[in-house]
Amino acid sequence: MADLKVNIANVEFANPLIGASGTVGFGHEYAEFYPLSTLGGISCKGITLKARPGNPPPRIAETPSGMLNAVGLQNPGVEHFVQEDLPWLKQQGTVVIANIAGSTPEDYCEMAERLSDTDVDMIELNISCPNVKQGGVQFGVTCEGVESITSQVRRHCRKPLMVKLSPNVADIAENAAAAEAAGADAVSLINTLTGMRINIQTHRPILHNNTGGLSGPAVFPVAVRMVWQTAQRVKIPVVGLGGITRWQDAVEMMLAGAAAFQVGTAFFTDPYAPVKILNGLKQYLDENKITSVTELTGKVEPW
């Protein structure tokens, strides 16, 4: 039996599959299907310092092989997360990652400070939410922005720090390098690609926010390319995400350079997708006589 364990920034994951932020809430809903310990980790819904109401509906639009969302960081705030969700999550036997977003550097720092006093396992710095004007993406577009916010949060963060990067940039690998230089322990990519759909009868965008984040199988090849480029540029672990739906996608993402991967939109198509991905991954490793899943990372042989 192949070993599925991976270690990211000194945090041990039972397997490399992490539920992606924004798709699995705080875990409660998917615990109806299987124990959350099935997942290597869970990256919680993005939280902000104070509660946020989110965007007006419609927030969802389907696209060819994917979907757009513009939820707008609806969440109950960091204190509610710490008091109400974290204690339960910590009993589920999975790595708990807090995903934080803010409108000012002070917000991020205060949240990092607060969460460092809890037993959360890791912090994912969300500087790439495309659906909120002041939702952090302004820090995530340029290398300077990424470096500045990461280094400020680093000074307040006593937990492993993973920076989640936006694909809506000139060179994502450069931004990853900026995060690394500023003290990030890992990077995760990609967040959603900004997109838009328009109702041709009403001439209105389908999303009330006009634009939204594209996810699902449609973005997978873009994510693989960006992970591949980033993994060559940085020494810290790269967590790959974007459209992973089948076990074959997970293998591909790891070959491109990911040390672990996140699954998001696939939960909506099939809540059992993570179970199927992990079973397929195990079988692939066994059939190929690979003893540890870590051996896949970066093993692509480019032409």
Place this chain on the structure above:
Amino acid sequence: MRYDTELCRILAKKQLTKDIFDVTVSAPKLAPIAKPGQFAQILVPGKTLRRPISLCGIGRETFRLVFQVRGAGTKILSELQPGEKMDILAPLGKGFPLEGSATHAVFVGGGIGVPPLLCAAAAFSGERTAVLGFRSKNAAILADDFAACGCQVQIATDDGSLGTHGLVTDILKKQHFDICYACGPMPMLRAVAKLCAQRKIPCWISMEQRMACGIGACLGCAVELRREDDSSYYGHVCKDGPVFPADRVVL
């Protein structure tokens, strides 16, 4: 288990109007835990998002799903044949509260909002009236089914080709009832909610919204709800609803 997925074999399929289909599926795992007013998320082969469809009927081991072809996804579902399987996630959301002291219920449905009310009407013990509105006679569905389960049925059509020429609320104004369950287009829900509010009669409405997960994780299907103090917030159709007290929804 509150909900789960099940591969459900299609037992029967019928076309009710030019774009509305009536499908019965085998659901021995999920049907026993379902309640009127809940809904199912149905996987569409080749599509990323499931399609939310209300439960029109709940048998001992079956679901009856009556749905309209609205786009490419529901078109694919409408082309599935008896013997083929649907991957169904259900039962989802909160249903209609049917227990209580009310003795005469009115079920007000408009168009494709009618199906979930049949399920509720069949389960209500007490006097029942169904007030159903359609664009025309050609678009009318399920009237016989309401009658068969013991409802008095009144129909309104926009063009007068069946029943009263006019709106469901024209009929509703003349009815006596002490609880109301409604599902249909927004202007209809507004009018029904207003009438019930004037008479101080409890009114429950079933809402729809573009949806992704169906279980309350993604927060996609927002609906503006009103707190006691009249401030509003975004709740979610899939988890907080789809059935809401009408006076709590910002219509």
